Amino acid sequence: MIPTITYVFFAMFVTVSLAEIIVAFNELEKIRKIIKPFCLLFLGLAAVTLVPNHPFIYIGAFLGMIGDVFLIWKKRPIFMFGVIAFLLGHLFYISEILFIMLKNGQMPWYFYIVVGFAMLLFIIAAYPLSKKITKHRYMALLGNLYLSILILVTVVSIIASANGFINYMILGVIGGVSFLASDLVLTSATFVKDFKRRDYYIMLFYLLGQAFIIAGISLTYVL
Numbered sequence: 410m411i412p413t414i415t416y417v418f419f420a421m422f423v424t425v426s427l428a429e430i431i432v433a434f435n436e437l438e439k440i441r442k443i444i445k446p447f448c449l450l451f452l453g454l455a456a457v458t459l460v461p462n463h464p465f466i467y468i469g470a471f472l473g474m475i476g477d478v479f480l481i482w483k484k485r486p487i488f489m490f491g492v493i494a495f496l497l498g499h500l501f502y503i504s505e506i507l508f509i510m511l512k513n514g515q516m517p518w519y520f521y522i523v524v525g526f527a528m529l530l531f532i533i534a535a536y537p538l539s540k541k542i543t544k545h546r547y548m549a550l551l552g553n554l555y556l557s558i559l560i561l562v563t564v565v566s567i568i569a570s571a572n573g574f575i576n577y578m579i580l581g582v583i584g585g586v587s588f589l590a591s592d593l594v595l596t597s598a599t600f601v602k603d604f605k606r607r608d609y610y611i612m613l614f615y616l617l618g619q620a621f622i623i624a625g626i627s628l629t630y631v632l
Contacts, residue, residue, distance in 0.1 A: 411459060411631060418455035425451060426616045433609040441608060442481045448616055449474035452623060460627045465505040472498035473619055488599070489551060496555045499562050505626050506565045506581065510572055528557040542600045552596070559589055562622065569629075577628040584621030591615035 426448045432441045453470030460466055472494045479491030510516060532553040539549035563585030569578040591614035598607040 415455050415459040418451050418458060422448060422451035422455060429612055430609060433612050434606060436606060445481065446474050446477050449477060449619060452619060456623050456627055460630050463505060463630060465501040466623060466626050469498040469501035470619065470623055472501065489548060492551055492555050496558055499558045502562055502622055502626065503565055506569055509629055510569050524561065528561065531557045559585065559592065566625065577625050577632065580621045580625030584618045584625060587614045587621060588618030591618055
């Protein structure tokens with residue numbers, strides 16, 4: 410059963426998110442920056458009240474809020490701290506999804522080796538392109554690591570769906586794809602060429618991604 414307070418916090422998340430998207434569409438930057446961190450704050454509080462015994466879910470949300478704060482300034486050193494916050498948040502999401510899958514038995518040992526090798530291969534293979542785009546060695550490596558973690562969120566959500574949790578973990582798949590779309594737009598606007606209403610598209614996909622990932626994991630435990 411979902412507590413009433415969870416509905417209240419989620420309604421606040423939806424309301425603030427709609428306000429954020431509207432002001433982003435109209436490019437009201439000062440207002441958008443003020444509203445932005447409150448979106449994940451209310452979503453995190455909704456997760457706290459829904460699944461208080463699963464802190465990885467709402468810690469991931471609150472790390473997203475911290476990342477939002479860092480990305481407000483869009484300066485490269487601060488931008489990197491924002492990427493790190495999001496990366497850690499996704500690691501918490503992945504850990505929680507793995508815990509869900511462990512309900513059906515232990516993951517085979519080679520799963521972790523394959524995942525680690527695939528991530529390393531992606532980081533190395535994408536490095537030349539990332540270095541060319543960012544023009545910064547460490548930013549390229551960190552960005553590739555972050556993208557590999559983000560892709561992994563989608564992959565483990567697909568695996569969880571295929572292992573009997575399809576009712577709600579499919580939301581994690583949608584969320585992972587939405588989050589990836591948001592970050593690709595952000596990367597393009599930040600390092601390639603800026604464009605009109607960039608933050609509208611970034612925030613639209615980002616907020617959908619966060620909401621779907623957190624809802625998919627949380628509802629798997631509750632319903």
